[in-house]
Amino acid sequence: MGQGPRAWFVExxxxxxxxxxxxxxxxxxxxxxxxxxxCLGLLACDVLLLSQVLHHPxxxxxxxxxxxxxxxxxxxxxxxxRLPSTRPVALLLCSxxxxxxxxxxxxxxxxxxxxxxxLMLVPVxxxxxxxxxxxxxxxxxxxxxxxxxxxxxxxxxxxxGDLMPCFFAALYVMCAWAVGWLFISARDEAQARVERTLxxxxxxxxxxxxxxESTDDLVISLDAEGRVLTANAAARQLFRRVVGRELRxxxxxxxxxxxxxxxxxxxxxxxxxxxxxxxxALILPSKPRTLTVELTVSPVRGEGGRVVGTxxxxxxxxxxxxSEARLSEMHRNLLDVSRQAGMAEIATGVLHNxxxxxxxxNVSVGVVTERVHGxxxxxxxxxxxxxxxxTADLAGFLTVDPRGRQLPAYLTALARRLTxxxxxxxxxxxxxxxxxxxxxxxxxxxxxxxxGAGMVELLPVAExxxxxxxxxxxxxxxxxxxxxxxxxxxxxxxxxxHKLLQILLNLxxxxxxxxxxxxxxxxxxxxxxxxxEGGRLRLAVTDNGVGVAPENMxxxxxxxFTTKREGHGFGLHISALAxxxxxxVLSCSSAGRGQGATFxxxxxxxxxASVGEVRASPERGEAMALA
Numbered sequence: 307m308g309q310g311p312r313a314w315f316v317e318x319x320x321x322x323x324x325x326x327x328x329x330x331x332x333x334x335x336x337x338x339x340x341x342x343x344x345c346l347g348l349l350a351c352d353v354l355l356l357s358q359v360l361h362h363p364x365x366x367x368x369x370x371x372x373x374x375x376x377x378x379x380x381x382x383x384x385x386x387x388r389l390p391s392t393r394p395v396a397l398l399l400c401s402x403x404x405x406x407x408x409x410x411x412x413x414x415x416x417x418x419x420x421x422x423x424x425l426m427l428v429p430v431x432x433x434x435x436x437x438x439x440x441x442x443x444x445x446x447x448x449x450x451x452x453x454x455x456x457x458x459x460x461x462x463x464x465x466x467g468d469l470m471p472c473f474f475a476a477l478y479v480m481c482a483w484a485v486g487w488l489f490i491s492a493r494d495e496a497q498a499r500v501e502r503t504l505x506x507x508x509x510x511x512x513x514x515x516x517x518x519e520s521t522d523d524l525v526i527s528l529d530a531e532g533r534v535l536t537a538n539a540a541a542r543q544l545f546r547r548v549v550g551r552e553l554r555x556x557x558x559x560x561x562x563x564x565x566x567x568x569x570x571x572x573x574x575x576x577x578x579x580x581x582x583x584x585x586x587a588l589i590l591p592s593k594p595r596t597l598t599v600e601l602t603v604s605p606v607r608g609e610g611g612r613v614v615g616t617x618x619x620x621x622x623x624x625x626x627x628x629s630e631a632r633l634s635e636m637h638r639n640l641l642d643v644s645r646q647a648g649m650a651e652i653a654t655g656v657l658h659n660x661x662x663x664x665x666x667x668n669v670s671v672g673v674v675t676e677r678v679h680g681x682x683x684x685x686x687x688x689x690x691x692x693x694x695x696x697t698a699d700l701a702g703f704l705t706v707d708p709r710g711r712q713l714p715a716y717l718t719a720l721a722r723r724l725t726x727x728x729x730x731x732x733x734x735x736x737x738x739x740x741x742x743x744x745x746x747x748x749x750x751x752x753x754x755x756x757x758g759a760g761m762v763e764l765l766p767v768a769e770x771x772x773x774x775x776x777x778x779x780x781x782x783x784x785x786x787x788x789x790x791x792x793x794x795x796x797x798x799x800x801x802x803x804h805k806l807l808q809i810l811l812n813l814x815x816x817x818x819x820x821x822x823x824x825x826x827x828x829x830x831x832x833x834x835x836x837x838x839e840g841g842r843l844r845l846a847v848t849d850n851g852v853g854v855a856p857e858n859m860x861x862x863x864x865x866x867f868t869t870k871r872e873g874h875g876f877g878l879h880i881s882a883l884a885x886x887x888x889x890x891v892l893s894c895s896s897a898g899r900g901q902g903a904t905f906x907x908x909x910x911x912x913x914x915a916s917v918g919e920v921r922a923s924p925e926r927g928e929a930m931a932l933a
Contacts (some may be wrong), residue, residue, distance in 0.1 A: 352376035367413035380400030396435035433486030437804035524620030774810035820851030854896035
């Protein structure tokens, strides 16, 4: 009801405007409508004034002023209908209005005419239509006329009390101009902010549209009824592939999709309209293959948090699903291959460690063979032959014959020598037995490793290092390697005996080869045991051999990397893996070629976090089975 008369009046005002003004910006259109309204209002006032002049005796000059003003206002209306700008019309209107107020006081010099309320139209209309500068000009003319010119012209006819209204009228005209100036300034600033905001919004909208259109993902905006508000090119293309026609706005998004997926989509929409963010996959029939689309439906909230629509983001994941299927098949094949590779690596580790032990076995067998061949059995045989020859007169032979008299002393010395040789052979056999036991332990360890975790024991590491050194002792002595031990007092550690022994044997074997390759006479191998950083235990194997080149340092523990002519590159790699299984770190440092190398193994001194049954070890302390 309230908008009816206003809309009718605005429509009538637009009838006085040119087509250019009707299509102008909102601010210019508002000025044009104000011009039309003011001209019509002033024209009506002039018509009333002229009717009063005709029916009552009045000065003809006043009628002339009213008629001239009416012609000016009418001319402004005519120009408003023809011109594309309000500026000339506004200048004409303000000039006619200001001239009318001035001429009225000239031809009708009365106080009531000079201070008439119509005087306030000059600053109000001029400031709004022409701006504060031209508005100031017209306001000054009107203010000077009523506050200065009129009192001077009527100085003799007006009393002193009649001058005050003139002065206040001039003051109020300037106040009206000041208020209009403040209003126009605030309006222009607000308009500038609105224009900047609109420009920013348009730029943001353009960027958003460009972003949405450039993506290969589906983007669709839906209202609360599930109808399409807007969709990007990817969504329209998918709709054409599935449905066979263009996607139209104001229609349900998936209304023509097959029944099972349409019901699922309706369920997604219902959940999203209740404020839930839904992420599901839809399988859509298409040619030449079925499409799998991942959809994300998010609610759009309006005032008060009420859901007013939804936004749909989708992605064609058909190729991704097919890749996942192929990857799963490749993963199964890779598991089979890795299982075979793991078996090969275990076999390689067994062969490498058994090979280290077999070297000692070969040395021990050679020593035993040499010692057995060197036994003084021939002397015992000759003594037995002599005794056999003189069996009939054994007492006379032992007491009279010079050879017989020497035979008891000879047998005593021979028995002592054979006992020493037997002890030496037995010692070497014990070493040989240890090597064989180690081979059995290595094979058993690898079997246990293939099945699960091994046994963790609380061991003195220095003794285990001596055991490993003992397996290499003879080979070290033969090639002239001097071994130095620097053992500090350290606590026993929880460790898998055979994994640690495997690491130590590999490090000692590598040190021996490095010392042999250097060709120097003073071959020195230094073994250190001491505390490390963070409460850890540190074992170091240092040699003055060929060293490690800087370019090889990063590849030293890589599987298959070796600098030996007959090496296979598995020893250090397996040792690094074993160190990780012991929760330790195996590292190497070297100053370069010919400068020797130091291999450092750091182990934790605290027991593992997860342990199972703990039982006593009769030899070296306690042991536990890892859970």
